[in-house]
Amino acid sequence: MKMRRWGILQGKEDDLLRDLKRTTLPFEKLGRKYGASRQAIHAFSKKQGIKRPVKPRGHQTEGCRLCQKLIQISKKPHSEFISIHTIVKEIGGSRVKYLYHLRTLRDKGLVDEKFGRLLSKRAEKAYAIYFKKRLPMLTIGRKVGLKNFPSIIAKHRKLGYEVPPSLYVYDGREKSRIQSEIQWRKQR
Ligand SMILES: [Zn+2]
DSSP: OOOOBTTBOTTOHHHHHHHHHHOOOOHHHHHHHHTOOHHHHHHHHHHTTOOOOOOOOSOOSTTOHHHHHHHHHHTSTTGGGSOHHHHHHHHOSOHHHHHHHHHHHHHTTSSOTTTTOOOOHHHHHHHHHHHHOOOOHHHHHHHHTOSOHHHHHHHHHHTTOOOOOOSSOOOHHHHHHHHHHHHHHHHO
8 A cells, every 4th residue: 555645645645635725624624624733734735736625704594594594584575574473483492593593684685684684473463464464454453462463554654665565455335344343343
């Protein structure tokens, strides 16, 4: 068997060259991988005139499980109306931890600026109904225990949330239905 050069087994030099050129693995780790000392890897790299890639700074969202999960959730329809509680529950872990990753993703433009900002679980529930069912806003509000759902919608629209128009058509007949609904509420 031919002896080692640079303390690296012959035949593995190509692999090492590739690792040196393409990865940011430290010499120490490469040494362990190739059965050579850190110094030997360093010397080999220098001799070959390799310019190693620079490790990117900041949080690496591509390799982060939490970030990837957040991106996945953010791709759901109307994801800006998913409350922070639901997001945290779905991912697991603490809210503080989650906020860090979310901020990074917003800064990088990988999730919408409004994603993860909804605090109210009731508003989340109300919106979920609003998007799917042909119901008056007051009825939806009553279902989830929100008195001011229409004003919440108005507030969100003002903040730039994309709230589609209600599936419920407020024509004359519907108006009288709302009136009777209000009456019904008063009587209870
Ligand atoms: Zn992350």
